[in-house]
Amino acid sequence: MRTPGRQDGDEAELIERSRKGDSEAFGVLVERYQRRVVGVAMAVVHDQDDAIELAQETFIRAYENLSKFESRSSFSTWLYRIAANLAIDFWRREGRHVVLHGEDADAEISKLPTSQGDAFKEVSRSELSARLKQALEELTPEHRAVILLREVEGMSYDEISDVLQCPRGTVMSRLHYARTHLRSILKDVAGS
Amino acid sequence: MMLGAFEDSELEPNEMQEVAFHLARCESCTGILADYSTLGRNLRSIAPEPMLAGFSSAVVARVDRLPQPVTARIARFIRRQADAVGSGVAWGGAVAAVAVATLVLITPYAEQFANRGTHSTASIARAEHGAVPAANQLATADEPTMADNDSHADISRLESENH
Numbered sequence: 001m002r003t004p005g006r007q008d009g010d011e012a013e014l015i016e017r018s019r020k021g022d023s024e025a026f027g028v029l030v031e032r033y034q035r036r037v038v039g040v041a042m043a044v045v046h047d048q049d050d051a052i053e054l055a056q057e058t059f060i061r062a063y064e065n066l067s068k069f070e071s072r073s074s075f076s077t078w079l080y081r082i083a084a085n086l087a088i089d090f091w092r093r094e095g096r097h098v099v100l101h102g103e104d105a106d107a108e109i110s111k112l113p114t115s116q117g118d119a120f121k122e123v124s125r126s127e128l129s130a131r132l133k134q135a136l137e138e139l140t141p142e143h144r145a146v147i148l149l150r151e152v153e154g155m156s157y158d159e160i161s162d163v164l165q166c167p168r169g170t171v172m173s174r175l176h177y178a179r180t181h182l183r184s185i186l187k188d189v190a191g192s
Numbered sequence: 193m194m195l196g197a198f199e200d201s202e203l204e205p206n207e208m209q210e211v212a213f214h215l216a217r218c219e220s221c222t223g224i225l226a227d228y229s230t231l232g233r234n235l236r237s238i239a240p241e242p243m244l245a246g247f248s249s250a251v252v253a254r255v256d257r258l259p260q261p262v263t264a265r266i267a268r269f270i271r272r273q274a275d276a277v278g279s280g281v282a283w284g285g286a287v288a289a290v291a292v293a294t295l296v297l298i299t300p301y302a303e304q305f306a307n308r309g310t311h312s313t314a315s316i317a318r319a320e321h322g323a324v325p326a327a328n329q330l331a332t333a334d335e336p337t338m339a340d341n342d343s344h345a346d347i348s349r350l351e352s353e354n355h
Contacts, residue, residue, distance in 0.1 A: 023255040030248040038242040048240055052247065059251045064258065129238050136235075150200065151232040152239045157202045172202075176193040183227050186234075 011075060019066045030059050033079055036153065040080045040163065043148035044087035044141045046133075054090055058083040073162065080163040084145060091141040127189060135185040139178055146171055147178035195221060199228045 017025035037058050041051035061082050062069075069078055136144050145164060149155045157175075161168045197203045198211040215222050270286050 021260050023252050026255055027248050027252040030251045034244055034247050034251075035242060038244065038247075039239075042239070042242070048242060052242060052244075056247070056251055056254065060254055060258075063255050128234060132234055132238055148235065148239070151235040157197075157200070172193050172197060175200075176196050179196055179228055179231060182231055182235075183224075186227075186231070 012071070015066065015069070015075060018063065023063075026059075026063055029075070033076055034059075036076070037079055037083045039153045040083040040145075040149065041087040043145045043153065044084060045091050046136055046144060050090065050094075051087070054086050055083060057086055061086070077159070077162045081165060084163050084165075088141050088145075128186065131185060131189045132182065135182050138185075139181065142166075143174050143178040143181070146174040147182070150175060195225055196228060199225055199232075 011029070014025045014029050018029065034055065038051050038055040041054040041058070042048065045051055045054065058079060062079055069075065136148075139147075142164065146160055149160045149163065150157075155163070157168050157171045160171045164171070194203065194207070194211055198208060198215075201208070203211065215225065270283075273286075274283070
């Protein structure tokens with residue numbers, strides 16, 4: 001991933017050409033960031049088709065608002081922010097999942113076992129996959145986004161903080177909650 | 193929270209060291225850390241690789257359908273011409289297009305300007321003619337002048353009187 005706040009000359013030129021209406025230059029930027037933008041959307045909505053639609057919308061919004069883009073943050077972070085915002089809005093609009101909030105979430109955490117080693121050794125692959133996907137669905141989009149951006153997209157805490165526009169401490173606490181919740185679900189699968 | 197951040201290498205060096213010392217003597221935390229690590233591997237293994245064939249061309253096609261300012265459209269036209277037939281010809285075409293546009297826009301004003309110019313020239317000529325008739329005579333020496341015409345009339349009158 002490119003360092004936030006920095007752009008190489010090539011990228012700055014592509015952005016400038018895109019600003020002047022050069023859609024082919026913009027196409028190069030799309031090629032460059034499409035996988036990661038889809039990944040960010042996927043982290044929130046957890047559905048590939050929706051994520052691809054949202055990623056397309058992200059690039060269109062970005063193109064339309066290139067004049068507002070200032071080089072204070074990196075272009076990629078700016079794109080990922082648009083993707084995350086669109087995906088969270090979409091999820092809230094379309095949301096139909098069971099999600100743990102506030103006190104429910106805290107109660108859930110307090111019930112968790114605090115010891116044990118590799119809890120997932122005994123779980124079959126397909127069962128584990130199915131249960132993990134379901135467990136991800138049960139998280140809020142913010143919690144799911146944080147853990148998937150970290151584990152799947154490999155983003156640093158600072159990058160996640162930039163993309164989701166929340167403090168680093170919030171990233172850490174959401175990550176802790178998401179990990180603890182997923183671990184508890186998988187422990188249940190292992191124990192059953 | 194420290195364990196997760198340790199797993200992600202997101203702690204300060206002194207904190208990393210502190211957690212590492214703790215892990216060396218705490219089986220419970222070592223177990224949790226192992227679970228986090230396994231969880232991460234599992235999450236990566238179930239993440240689908242997005243199907244991105246044709247994605248960027250679809251975005252570019254949508255971008256091309258967006259309303260754009262005239263300047264952007266002209267720039268894009270020139271760029272595409274340059275790609276298609278070479279930049280020299282494209283720029284030649286662009287210059288020709290600008291010349292034609294200039295001609296079309298300026299012609300009515302040019303005509304007005306030309307007419308105004310003709311009137312001015314005629315006025316000057318009239319003024320010169322009145323002021324310096326001799327100059328006119330010199331300029332049209334081969335043609336009969338007013339003076340010549342008068343002479344011919346006088347001769348004709350004399351001849352008719354003689355008859």
